[in-house]
Amino acid sequence: MRHFIQIIFFLFSCNAFSQNSFICIIKDSLTNEPLPFVNVSIESTKNRTTTDAHGNAMLVNIPNGDNTILVSFIGYKTIKQTVSFPLNEQLPYLFLLPPDNQTLDEVIISTTRTNSRIEDLNTKVEVLGQEDMDEESTIVPGTVTSILGDLSIITIQKTNPVNGNEAIRMQGLDSRYTQIMRDGLPLYGGFSGSLGVLSIPPLDLKQVEIIKGSASTLYGGGAIGGLINLISKEPVDSSQAVLTVNGTSLREYNGNVFLSQRKNKLGLTLFGGLNIKSPNDINGDEFAEVPEQKNFSIHPRLFYDFNKNNKLIIGLSTVYDARLGGDIHAIEQGIDSIHTFLQEEKVFRNTLDLTYNGKLNPNHLLTFKSAGSFFRRALSYSGFNFTGTQYSTYSELNDFFKVKKHTLVFGSNLTSESFFVDRSDSVLFGNYAIYTVGFFVQDDWQLAQKMSLQMGLRYDYNNRYRDFILPRLAVLYKANAALSIRLSGGTGYKTPSLFDHTDPSPYLLEINSAVNSERSYGANSDINYHTYLFDALGVQLNQAFYYTRIDNPIILATNTTGNYFIENGNYLVNSYGTDTYIRLFYKEFELYIGYNHTESLKESSTATINMPFNPKDKLSGTFTYEIESEWRIGLEESRVSNQYINNNQKVNSYWFFAAMIERKFKHLSFVLNCENLLDTRQSKFQPIVTGTLANPVFQPLWAPLEGRVFNLCIKLTL
Numbered sequence: 001m002r003h004f005i006q007i008i009f010f011l012f013s014c015n016a017f018s019q020n021s022f023i024c025i026i027k028d029s030l031t032n033e034p035l036p037f038v039n040v041s042i043e044s045t046k047n048r049t050t051t052d053a054h055g056n057a058m059l060v061n062i063p064n065g066d067n068t069i070l071v072s073f074i075g076y077k078t079i080k081q082t083v084s085f086p087l088n089e090q091l092p093y094l095f096l097l098p099p100d101n102q103t104l105d106e107v108i109i110s111t112t113r114t115n116s117r118i119e120d121l122n123t124k125v126e127v128l129g130q131e132d133m134d135e136e137s138t139i140v141p142g143t144v145t146s147i148l149g150d151l152s153i154i155t156i157q158k159t160n161p162v163n164g165n166e167a168i169r170m171q172g173l174d175s176r177y178t179q180i181m182r183d184g185l186p187l188y189g190g191f192s193g194s195l196g197v198l199s200i201p202p203l204d205l206k207q208v209e210i211i212k213g214s215a216s217t218l219y220g221g222g223a224i225g226g227l228i229n230l231i232s233k234e235p236v237d238s239s240q241a242v243l244t245v246n247g248t249s250l251r252e253y254n255g256n257v258f259l260s261q262r263k264n265k266l267g268l269t270l271f272g273g274l275n276i277k278s279p280n281d282i283n284g285d286e287f288a289e290v291p292e293q294k295n296f297s298i299h300p301r302l303f304y305d306f307n308k309n310n311k312l313i314i315g316l317s318t319v320y321d322a323r324l325g326g327d328i329h330a331i332e333q334g335i336d337s338i339h340t341f342l343q344e345e346k347v348f349r350n351t352l353d354l355t356y357n358g359k360l361n362p363n364h365l366l367t368f369k370s371a372g373s374f375f376r377r378a379l380s381y382s383g384f385n386f387t388g389t390q391y392s393t394y395s396e397l398n399d400f401f402k403v404k405k406h407t408l409v410f411g412s413n414l415t416s417e418s419f420f421v422d423r424s425d426s427v428l429f430g431n432y433a434i435y436t437v438g439f440f441v442q443d444d445w446q447l448a449q450k451m452s453l454q455m456g457l458r459y460d461y462n463n464r465y466r467d468f469i470l471p472r473l474a475v476l477y478k479a480n481a482a483l484s485i486r487l488s489g490g491t492g493y494k495t496p497s498l499f500d501h502t503d504p505s506p507y508l509l510e511i512n513s514a515v516n517s518e519r520s521y522g523a524n525s526d527i528n529y530h531t532y533l534f535d536a537l538g539v540q541l542n543q544a545f546y547y548t549r550i551d552n553p554i555i556l557a558t559n560t561t562g563n564y565f566i567e568n569g570n571y572l573v574n575s576y577g578t579d580t581y582i583r584l585f586y587k588e589f590e591l592y593i594g595y596n597h598t599e600s601l602k603e604s605s606t607a608t609i610n611m612p613f614n615p616k617d618k619l620s621g622t623f624t625y626e627i628e629s630e631w632r633i634g635l636e637e638s639r640v641s642n643q644y645i646n647n648n649q650k651v652n653s654y655w656f657f658a659a660m661i662e663r664k665f666k667h668l669s670f671v672l673n674c675e676n677l678l679d680t681r682q683s684k685f686q687p688i689v690t691g692t693l694a695n696p697v698f699q700p701l702w703a704p705l706e707g708r709v710f711n712l713c714i715k716l717t718l
Contacts, residue, residue, distance in 0.1 A: 020062040020085040022093070026055045026071060028481055029096035033449065035073060035481045037531045038097070043068040043080065053480065056092075071095050073481075074530050074538040074585070075119070110184060111209040111229040112218065113367075113398060113409050114444060122444065122454035122474035124486050124526045124544065126151065126210040135632075137203035138671040138713040139660055141246045141254045142275045142295070144208065144230065145198045146675075150636060152594030152620040153212060153226075153544075153579045157613055158705060160503070161688055161698045162325035162343045162381075164291050165195050171213065171546055172575040172600030172614040173225035176500040177520075179215070181229045183315070185353055185371045186219050190417045190434075191390040192375035194499045196295075196321045196347050203244060203256045204271040204299055206233045212579070213546050214522035216492030217456040217472035220415065220438050224492040224520040224548065225575075232315070235260040235267035235303060241718040248711040250290055251278035267303035281328040282707050283683035286339075287696060289705040291325035309359035314352075321347040326381070327693060340694050343381035350374045363402040370395040379504055386504045387422035398440075407444040412437070428563065429498060429510045436462045452476045456490070465495045465517045484528045492520040494554070501556040501566055509565040515554065516568055522548040538585035547576040553602075571604035573611065588627060594620040609648040613702060616642035632662040645700045654680045654703055671713040679708040 026038045034055025041048035042062065051057040059069075064085050071079040076097040083093075099117075109118055109125050118125055128147060140146035145166050149156040155169040167175030180188045180197055188197050208230055215223035239261045246254040256273040273296070280290040301315040322345070324331045329339040353371035360366060373392040380386070398411030416435040421427055440458040447453050456472035474488035494500075496515045498508060526544035533539060550573040554566050577598030584591040596618045600611035610616075619639040626632040641653035660673040682688060682703035691697035 019060070020064065020087065021090070022059040022062055022069065022083065022085075022087075023090065024057055024069075024071075024093040024095055026051050026057065026073075026095045026097060028076075029098040031449075032096075033481060035076075035097060037480075037482045038071060038073040039532050039534075041070045041072075043070045069093075071097065072532055073097060074532050074540070075099060075481075109209055110231065111181075111211060111227065113400065113411075113442070114407055115365075115400075116407075116444075119478075119484065119528075120452075120476075122452060122476040122486060123215075123488060124212055124524060124528075126153075126212065128208040128210075130206055133202045133205045133207065135634075137201065137242075137244055137256065138246070138662065138669070138715050139634075139673045139711075140675070141201055141203065141244050141256055141713060142252070142273075143199050144202055144205070147202065148198075148208070148210075148228070149638075150592075150620060150622055151210070152581060152596040152618050154210075155613075155615060155618065155640075158701045161287075161289070161701055161705065162291065163195065163323050163345055164293070164325065166198055168198070168228065169613065170226035171548060172577060172598035172611060173548065173550075173573070174611075174613075176497075177222070177225035177494065177550075179219065179223035179227045181219070181227065182317075182351075183232050183353065183355070184229060184369065185351075185394050186222070186415070187351060187371060187373045187392050187394055189222060189392070189415075190497050191377070191388055191419050191499045192349070192373060192392055192417075194503065195345065195377055196319070196349070199275075199295060199297075199319070199321065200230055201254075201256050201271070201273045201275075201297070203242060203258050203273070204232060206231045212544065213488070213524035214472070214490040214492045214520060214548070216520075217440065217442075217458045217470045217490050220413070220436060220458070220460055221462075221468065221493045221495055221517075224494060224518075224522065224550065232299070232301065233258065233260065233269055233271075234301075235262040235269050237262055241716075243716045244713055246711055246713040248709055250280050250706060250709055252276065252290075252711075254713075262303070265305045267305075269299075269301045269303075271297070271299040273297045279324065279328055279331045280706070282681065282705065283688065285683070285687065285689055286328055286693065287341075287689045288325055288328045288331055289683075289688065291323045292331055293321070293323045295319070295321045311357045313355040315354075317349070317351045317353075319347070319349040321345075321349075326696075338693060341382065341696055343379070345380075346376075346378045348374075348376045365400040366398075367400065368395075368397050377504075384506050386425050386427060388504060389420045389422075391418045392416065405446040407446075409440075409442040411441075412439045414438075427504065427506060427508065429508055434462065434464055434495070436460050450478050454488075460493075462495060468493045468517075482529055482531050485525070486528075487523075487525040489521075489523040492522065494518040494520075496554055496566060498566065501554070502564060505564065507563045509559075509563050511566060515566060516552045518553055519551045520548060522546070536586055538583075540583040540585075542579075542581050544579040545577075546579070547574075549574055569602070571602045573600070574603055575600040575611070575614075588625055590622075590624045590626075592620075592622045594618075596620075610644040612645045612700070614643065615640045629664055629666075631664065632660075634660045640703075643702055645702055651702050652685045656680055656704065667717050669715045669717075671711075671715065673711050673713070675709045675711075676704055676707060680704055681707045 036053045038051040040057045136147040211227040215227040242258045244256045253276045259270040275295040277293040279288040279292040282289045297319045299317045304312045326341040326343045327339045330342040351373040355369040358366045376389045378387045393416045396413035418433045438460040442456040445453045454474040458470040460468040472490035477485045495517045524546045528542045530540040552568045555569040579596045581594035600614040621637045623635045636658040638656045657677040658675045662671045689696045
């Protein structure tokens with residue numbers, strides 16, 4: 001019996017000694033920095049581990065023979081290597097993981113002027129990429145507002161119940177504090193930003209870059225609450241043609257086409273879009289919640305590469321937009337003795353832009369960009385007729401170069417606005433001409449392997465409001481490849497503009513010379529973490545905090561004769577809050593959940609009241625499931641609550657749900673989508689219009705107007 005036990009023990013020992021161990025070190029292939037939390041496993045088994053803070057990992061109990069070692073980490077390409085056991089010698093294996101250019105984290109940002117990877121930026125930038133734009137082009141093909149509203153920190157506000165105009169609010173602040181740009185060109189200031197800014201189809205865009213918080217040091221006044229840069233598509237090596245045709249249950253019809261071609265040094269993109277909306281009285285009050293609209297846009301761009309170091313881009317964008325709103329009977333059948341309220345608007349926007357990039361050497365880039373824009377808006381209602389024209393220009397020269405541990409940007413820009421009122425118009429405000437000359441410098445200093453410091457300074461001279469000096473400081477600490485922390489602070493300003501506060505009217509007065517510019521002070525921080533769990537579940541977490549103070553806020557007031565004018569309020573604005581989101585990726589599934597809480601307050605010596613149209617709490621979520629090249633299913637939800645309007649009046653909270661399904665074929669796809677599944681409408685809580693048919697009084701807007709909307713889109717890709 002004793003000999004039998006000894007034999008069993010000997011056989012067990014032999015089996016145990018046949019098990020092997022594997023030691024490895026894993027680093028970033030670009031920075032040579034050790035990567036923690038990397039998944040290391042034996043393929044097709046449960047034998048797995050993760051690297052420690054120094055990038056080290058060890059697998060044990062590996063059987064003899066050939067085994068495939070699998071190394072995976074979110075944001076990096078997966079490595080597979082076959083290793084034969086037992087090993088001749090037990091030395092640590094070195095794996096250098098290359099970043100995966102196809103992942104969400106590997107995105108090149110142009111808004112910050114350094115063309116850096118998103119994870120290397122001192123400034124927190126949120127990006128909606130090419131895949132997001134492609135998907136949105138079949139869900140809501142006529143505008144980018146829907147996809148922007150999916151983010152918890154952004155609120156889309158419908159500002160006018162007659163013409164359907166929309167605006168963006170960030171960090172609890174009014175829409176005028178968010179700067180909108182197209183390809184790095186801020187041409188939507190003053191009168192040119194009064195209508196239709198966001199009517200840009202997603203099919204024409206490569207990505208959208210969103211800077212949360214003060215960014216005035218980068219582009220001058222206006223970017224106090226945030227900055228949104230809409231980046232146009234560029235041609236790829238092969239020719240491309242995309243056509244979308246869409247129709248909705250509200251009788252809205254869209255047709256968009258995008259063409260792209262590159263041959264040798266020459267490239268071309270061409271976008272054309274047509275959007276037609278029929279008027280709709282959703283709640284039966286005889287006024288149209290959806291105005292009649294006809295919108296046409298065309299956007300050709302020419303790309304010429306002189307050589308690998310010199311590139312020229314020339315673009316032309318033309319938009320025509322005509323809208324009819326008001327009494328539904330007057331819109332559809334014309335004005336009569338009873339139905340007299342009809343508002344007609346026409347917008348024509350034409351922009352010519354040029355960008356030149358010259359690479360003097362691998363670490364030295366010279367960029368020149370310039371654009372001129374013509375904007376005309378005609379408005380008529382109740383006997384009032386108005387036509388205004390604005391000419392806008394923007395020119396910038398910047399010099400980007402790297403010196404040892406410093407990445408430097410020096411530059412200057414010139415912004416101008418010239419506004420003219422039609423001579424036949426009877427209004428109380430007149431023409432104006434404003435220009436601003438700016439000089440800026442920015443230094444990204446790599447203090448240590450894990451820490452970088454960004455210092456920025458801007459000086460602006462405005463011919464009407466004089467000097468502005470805008471310092472900015474930001475710190476990025478990358479504890480490891482999975483965890484980073486940012487902290488930034490900066491100042492900003494906003495010069496007075498009539499059309500930031502109201503539409504043109506016969507009762508609007510000229511800006512008084514005593515009105516001062518608004519000044520802001522802001523701070524932002526965020527903690528970002530991403531990893532893979534169980535070799536399959538990608539996790540991205542972001543926790544942000546922000547604070548903004550605005551002095552000399554400009555408000556719209558009324559005098560004793562009933563005329564409107566702007567003045568500085570006798571209070572300051574304090575806005576602070578948190579924004580939290582988590583993204584999960586598992587095989588064909590993706591989930592986004594975001595929560596934003598913002599306290600935005602008007603504070604004076606006698607009272608503290610809530611800023612209107614700021615939801616204190618917003619919960620957002622999206623879920624998608626995709627079978628590649630076959631099916632895609634998506635769900636979206638948001639909860640808006642604790643919102644106040646004028647006079648500190650609290651309004652109802654509400655839910656918003658949407659769902660879509662897409663069937664894909666080789667070159668063709670069909671998308672069925674439903675927005676606002678619960679048919680949430682402000683008219684269910686209160687009347688939208690009071691008064692009479694001839695003299696309607698429109699209530700402030702704080703919830704959806706259109707109700708439940710179905711749409712079917714067909715997309716052809718060649």
